[in-house]
Amino acid sequence: MAGIDYSQKIPNNVDLAGDKRLQRALEAWQPNYLEWWAQMGPSDFNMKDVYLRTAIDVGSDGWAHFGYVKMPDYRWGIFLGHAEAERKIGFGDHFGEPAWQQVPGEYRNWLKRLIVTQADTEPASVEQQRLLGHTAPSLYDLRNLFQVNVEEGRHLWAMVYLLHSYFGKDGREEAEELLHRRSGNADHPRILGTFNEPCEDWLSFFCFTMFTDRDGKFQLLALAESGFDPLARTCRFMLTEEAHHMFVGQTGVGRVIERTLQVMKDNPGKDVRDYGAIPLEMIQRYINFWAASSTDLYGAEISSNSANFFRSGLKGRAYEDKQADHKALEGQYRLENFVDGRVSVEQVPLRNAMNEVLRDEYVRDNQKGIEYWNRICERMGSQFRFRLPHRRFNRKIGCYAAGRFHPESGDVLDEATWNAHVATWLPTDKDRTYVKSLMKPVYEKGKYASWVAAPAKGIDDKAPDFEYVKL
Numbered sequence: 233m234a235g236i237d238y239s240q241k242i243p244n245n246v247d248l249a250g251d252k253r254l255q256r257a258l259e260a261w262q263p264n265y266l267e268w269w270a271q272m273g274p275s276d277f278n279m280k281d282v283y284l285r286t287a288i289d290v291g292s293d294g295w296a297h298f299g300y301v302k303m304p305d306y307r308w309g310i311f312l313g314h315a316e317a318e319r320k321i322g323f324g325d326h327f328g329e330p331a332w333q334q335v336p337g338e339y340r341n342w343l344k345r346l347i348v349t350q351a352d353t354e355p356a357s358v359e360q361q362r363l364l365g366h367t368a369p370s371l372y373d374l375r376n377l378f379q380v381n382v383e384e385g386r387h388l389w390a391m392v393y394l395l396h397s398y399f400g401k402d403g404r405e406e407a408e409e410l411l412h413r414r415s416g417n418a419d420h421p422r423i424l425g426t427f428n429e430p431c432e433d434w435l436s437f438f439c440f441t442m443f444t445d446r447d448g449k450f451q452l453l454a455l456a457e458s459g460f461d462p463l464a465r466t467c468r469f470m471l472t473e474e475a476h477h478m479f480v481g482q483t484g485v486g487r488v489i490e491r492t493l494q495v496m497k498d499n500p501g502k503d504v505r506d507y508g509a510i511p512l513e514m515i516q517r518y519i520n521f522w523a524a525s526s527t528d529l530y531g532a533e534i535s536s537n538s539a540n541f542f543r544s545g546l547k548g549r550a551y552e553d554k555q556a557d558h559k560a561l562e563g564q565y566r567l568e569n570f571v572d573g574r575v576s577v578e579q580v581p582l583r584n585a586m587n588e589v590l591r592d593e594y595v596r597d598n599q600k601g602i603e604y605w606n607r608i609c610e611r612m613g614s615q616f617r618f619r620l621p622h623r624r625f626n627r628k629i630g631c632y633a634a635g636r637f638h639p640e641s642g643d644v645l646d647e648a649t650w651n652a653h654v655a656t657w658l659p660t661d662k663d664r665t666y667v668k669s670l671m672k673p674v675y676e677k678g679k680y681a682s683w684v685a686a687p688a689k690g691i692d693d694k695a696p697d698f699e700y701v702k703l
């Protein structure tokens with residue numbers, strides 16, 4: 233059992249004490265990280281006790297300890313999943329060769345780029361969510377927000393460990409840069425688009441943790457296959473933490489839906505806005521926005537980078553062991569390409585379509601979340617059904633960025649049709665103003681804002697009126 237050493241300044245299960253140079257470098261980065269947290273982490277709650285879970289082991293069961301912590305005292309540490317004896321590379325040109333314990337020289341830059349891109353999303357989301365504590369709909373939700381925030385901070389630690397330990401001076405420089413880019417900053421933005429979008433209300437936060445953190449899940453699944461073993465092990469434990477973030481999103485949106493349906497049931501024929509709930513169509517528009525934006529995160533449909541990452545054994549497919557051909561040299565991918573204003577089917581060499589292969593898994597997983605929400609509709613006796621927007625809808629990256637597409641059918645639309653309907657498909661200024669008008673904090677134990685239902689059960693089996701955050 234790879235227990236975690238908490239007697240160290242930086243908790244870890246990588247025997248940091250045995251590598252003084254690395255330990256010193258990370259201990260030098262630590263105050264800069266804390267300064268970033270103080271500046272860009274959750275605003276104004278750093279002196280409060282929050283009921284948080286902390287990793288105490290990397291095994292799948294019983295890995296977490298719950299207790300009150302002030303966020304700046306959270307034990308951010310470095311935790312790698314268990315080593316697999318004699319692990320072999322599972323895909324690409326090096327299939328079957330021993331996994332690398334050191335950075336393979338010829339792939340150094342690609343690997344660094346993969347790690348930096350993943351790393352950058354972690355502090356970005358904390359920055360995006362930094363003001364949400366002021367409008368939390370309950371103490372339960374406030375605690376969940378902070379749990380997500382501290383774990384994204386830990387994910388940054390996970391990536392910075394790799395940069396410091398395997399990439400020397402330029403790794404350390406990249407680690408510094410990660411603390412200096414800022415979400416949404418015009419001059420020095422975060423690397424990926426979605427991570428620069430404002431996330432100013434809780435419906436957006438729930439959609440973000442549902443759709444954007446789920447992108448994180450699939451990126452981590454693909455990196456957990458990496459032939460570079462330290463990256464694979466790092467990502468495996470991050471996935472354990474990530475599951476809670478998606479739980480927050482999926483059940484969060486579900487509770488908003490449930491609340492609206494309850495108001496509709498109790499007040500037939502009335503506008504749910506009169507009761508401070510969010511109309512179902514408006515929720516659908518938020519889903520459309522965040523699902524589409526997060527679908528962009530996989531990059532272009534045809535990509536030589538993705539082919540290189542796969543070929544070199546750096547980034548695989550999610551669930552690679554379920555694939556038959558681990559070299560992916562034979563297969564073709566059937567791509568609905570958008571060229572000259574028309575969708576036409578093309579066969580693409582599989583390796584060039586790895587972004588699309590990963591996006592397929594993502595879309596499938598999103599669909600399950602939609603079905604979960606529709607079961608709430610069914611249970612509450614509503615005919616309304618939520619839809620995952622078509623993957624071509626409202627894209628900013630890849631071939632579909634050049635066109636307009638219907639959110640359900642994916643059909644090509646002309647500009648006039650798009651303009652005539654866009655207000656029913658994407659959040660309008662009016663929607664945003666309304667949703668923002670609901671964002672008033674509810675800090676009383678066991679109470680919830682007018683627009684969201686109570687959760688089915690508490691965190692760590694706590695009673696409904698448990699004081700998740702001591703304000």
Ligand SMILES: [Fe+2]
Nearest residue numbers: 354384387448
């Ligand atoms: Fe993360």
Ligand SMILES: [Fe+2]
Nearest residue numbers: 445448474477
């Ligand atoms: Fe996350």
